Amino acid sequence: MQSKNKAVALTRRQFVAAGVLGGAALAVGCKSGNQGNWDFLSDGQARTLAAICDQIVPADEFPSASQAGVLTYIDRQLFRHYRRHRDVYREGLEHANELSRKRFAKDLAEATPAQQLEIVSALEKEERPFFDLVRRHTMEGYYGSPRHGGNRDAVSWRMLGLDEPPVRGRAQYDMRKGATS
Amino acid sequence: MKRFLKIAAIAIVAVGLLALGGSYGASYYYTSQLGQGCAGCHEMGGYVSAVHGSLHQKVGCMECHEASMGTKLRHMRVHFLGTPPETIRLRDKDVLAMASNCRKCHQHEYANWHAGPHSATYSQIFADSTHNSKRRMMEDCFRCHGMHFDGSVRDLVQPQNLQGPWHLIRSDLADQPTMPCQTCHQVHKEGTPQAKPATRISVAGTAGNDSLALFDRREKIHFAAASLAIPHLLEGARPVKMNQDARQAICYQCHAPRGSEAGSVAAANHWGPQVGSGDDRTPIGVHEGLSCVSCHFGHNENARASCKTCHPQMSHCGLDVEKMDTTYASASSQHNIHWVKCADCHQHGVPKMKAVAPAKAQVVPTTPGMDG
Known part of the structure; x- marks a missing residue:
């Protein structure tokens, strides 16, 4: 009986210790994630990126890039298929803010549209790989399928004159006559 | 050990x-x-x-x-x-479970929807021997029925032939609705809480409802009603006056016209989609220019009380329009209420307009169920 208790007590200790360690690991793991509204971007990075994307596709009678969900698209991809571009985004967005602070004493997101355009134009010359990447991803998000988070309500497709989803009657097949549509 | x-x-x-x-x-x-x-x-x-x-x-x-x-x-x-x-999205059983949660707060709307045709169950739609013996089921069925179903039509109904007898493989869905709340409503849609509108029937404009959106099975996302197209329909070569009420853009996704039939006059003349073709019920004749929701009340689509919205104020002949020979009075009538014209009855010429009651506002107070 004594040996049984000993075995149980020892196992319990080990179990509790393992549980505490596991719980701590889970807690640390959870806290290390991004706690903002985005999968990868911080809220500050998102504001900076929105300023850049909106200079690439500004609003007119149709929504701007950020209004059409391009940030959602880029953020989702950086969390998944575009992980390899994370460092380029981190450094590029930081550099964009540095440029803005140096020239206008404020973050890019706080600058006027004209000032933002000046910074984005500078990025196009000084940070060409970053600018090309953001431009490419902006286009993908703005014109790609809405299922990926961008092109909200298929706005760019409507801009091009395409109805999405199209209005189309059901495909009707009368099997005694063959296809009728 | x-x-x-x-x-x-x-x-x-x-x-x-x-x-x-x-x-x-x-x-x-x-x-x-x-x-x-x-x-x-x-x-x-x-x-x-x-x-x-x-x-x-x-x-x-x-x-x-x-x-x-x-x-x-x-x-x-x-x-x-x-x-x-x-994209994190709900599974079919999550969507169905949510419908009963919607009911907790939207009891009136739920009851109306449940009493109407859009609460048709999987069994009613996919195990209907009258339909299945004439037409094969296909993936396109899911565009309007069972759009949240996780799988193909073969995963839902067997056998896939015209002989039957047909049974649902997912028997748990038999009594579940094919068009639950999330078919036409996007719960996470941007907007602010709304008060009940003072008036619920619009014949002239749009009463906004920010949650109105169509769930598109292919993209597996909702499209806002305001972003959906309202088709440009023709009656022969004549353009039909289309109401631009954004709410009815959702209706048109399923109650849609078809391309011209091969060999038809419309096809020979390269006319566009014809009014009344396919499942289209766009009004022409005396009702041309009305929106679907001018007559079909929100969640149960019942149009039985709709005539009073405009009549007798707008009547041209002073007769009780509800008793006229149309499909409104009798389903067997030759005169479909969607397309009835004065000349359908007055075949030798439409008489001059009789004196009518003084015009009143075209919008009447609350009618239950018209807030969707």
Whole structure:
């Protein structure tokens, strides 16, 4: 009986210790994630990126890039298929803010549209790989399928004159006559 | 061996107790602060943020979403493995479970919807021998019926032939609706809580409802009603006057016209989509220019009380329009209420307009069920 208790007590200790360690690991793991509204971007990075994307596709009678969900698209991809571009985004967005602070004493997101355009134009010359990447991803998000988070309500497709989803009657097949549509 | 069994038993019981305790603890955590607990997992952050900017901003996540032990464990697995899907969406059974949660607050709307044709069940739609003996089922059926179903038509109904007898493979869906609330409503849609409108019938303009959106099966997302197209229809070569009420754009996605039939006059003349073709019911004749929702009330689509919206104020002949020879009075009438024209009865010429009651406002007070 004594040996049984000993075995149980020892196992319990080990179990509790393992549980505490596991719980701590889970807690640390959870806290290390991004706690903002985005999968990868911080809220500050998102504001900076929105300023850049909106200079690439500004609003007119149709929504701007950020209004059409391009940030959602880029953020989702950086969390998944575009992980390899994370460092380029981190450094590029930081550099964009540095440029803005140096020239206008404020973050890019706080600058006027004209000032933002000046910074984005500078990025196009000084940070060409970053600018090309953001431009490419902006286009993908703005014109790609809405299922990926961008092109909200298929706005760019409507801009091009395409109805999405199209209005189309059901495909009707009368099997005694063959296809009728 | 005994020692190993004891360790295993203790481990299993401990894990079970932890999961159980964690589950209830998580339930309390998730229900707190209107979803801030759920937003603790960054995958959910965007969705929680969206609902905080929506019509349902004062509703907690778990008032709508099912959160069983299995669901929580599934979420934990996905979270810790780092394999969340690109777009987090509800499974078919989640959508159906949500419909009964909608009912808790929207009892009147739910009752109206349940009494109408859009609450048709999987059994009624997919095991209908009258239909199935004439037309093969296909994936396109899911565009308007069972759009949330996770699978292909072969996963739902067998056999896939014209002989039958047909049965649902997913028998649990037999009495479930094919067009639940989320077919036409996007709960996380941006907007602010709305007060009940003073008037519910519009013959002239649009009464906004920010949640109105169509669930598109192919993209597996909702498209806002305002972003959907209203078709340009023709009657022969004549353009039909189309009401631009954005709400009816959702109707047109399923009650849609078809291309011209091969060999038809319309096809020979390269005319566009014809009014009344396919499942289209766009009004022409005396009702041309009306929106679907001018007559069909919100959730049950009942049009029985709609005539009074405009008549007798707008009557041209002073007769009781409800008793005229149309499909409104009798389904067997030759004169479809959607397309009836004065000349259908007055075949030798339309008489001059008789004196009518003084014109009144074209919008009448509240009619139950017209807030969708």
